[in-house]
Amino acid sequence: MSGSGWTSTSMPYLTPRAAGDRDAWTEEAAAAGHRGGQRILHAGETDAPSAVARKLGLPDGAAVTVRRRIIERDGTPIELTDTYYPADIAAGTPLAGTAKIRGGAVTLLATLGHVGVRAVENVTARMPSAEERTQLHLPEGQPVLQLSRTTYDSADRPIQADIMVMPAERQQLQYEIRIG
Numbered sequence: 190m191s192g193s194g195w196t197s198t199s200m201p202y203l204t205p206r207a208a209g210d211r212d213a214w215t216e217e218a219a220a221a222g223h224r225g226g227q228r229i230l231h232a233g234e235t236d237a238p239s240a241v242a243r244k245l246g247l248p249d250g251a252a253v254t255v256r257r258r259i260i261e262r263d264g265t266p267i268e269l270t271d272t273y274y275p276a277d278i279a280a281g282t283p284l285a286g287t288a289k290i291r292g293g294a295v296t297l298l299a300t301l302g303h304v305g306v307r308a309v310e311n312v313t314a315r316m317p318s319a320e321e322r323t324q325l326h327l328p329e330g331q332p333v334l335q336l337s338r339t340t341y342d343s344a345d346r347p348i349q350a351d352i353m354v355m356p357a358e359r360q361q362l363q364y365e366i367r368i369g
Contacts, residue, residue, distance in 0.1 A: 325356055331356060
């Protein structure tokens with residue numbers, strides 16, 4: 190934690206958890222003395238938006254499963270996350286439902302035989318939509334960071350696409366890059 194912001198790294202969110210472990214966000218928040226939570230606003234099949242279809246290597250409008258969530262720290266919304274999965278991976282699994290998944294979705298994907306080995310992230314800054322401003326409790330004029338992530342398996346197939354929106358002043362992203 191840095192000032193009033195939150196420093197987050199991606200690696201814990203890309204790695205399957207051990208059996209019985211809580212999800213990465215709950216553990217990260219607890220380790221910093223906070224209560225992490227999430228509200229699942231929607232889960233189910235939808236037509237892939239163009240940007241998501243490109244990330245998942247699918248045609249525009251292809252069927253995908255989405256989980257739309259508000260991530261909270263101590264009851265305060267700090268991130269909006271939409272996670273998309275190819276329909277052939279997620280249909281008929283807990284990924285298509287609104288119940289919390291023990292250990293998180295990455296752990297469930299691994300049990301289904303879909304383990305991420307590479308992720309590509311893009312971070313941009315922009316002004317929020319009116320809906321995002323309301324959901325994140327932002328004052329007028331405050332920008333957000335948008336982190337878009339695509340996770341690939343060992344065959345280089347995209348298995349998950351995330352679009353995360355967070356208040357710029359409350360978030361710091363930290364990256365560690367191992368070379369060689």
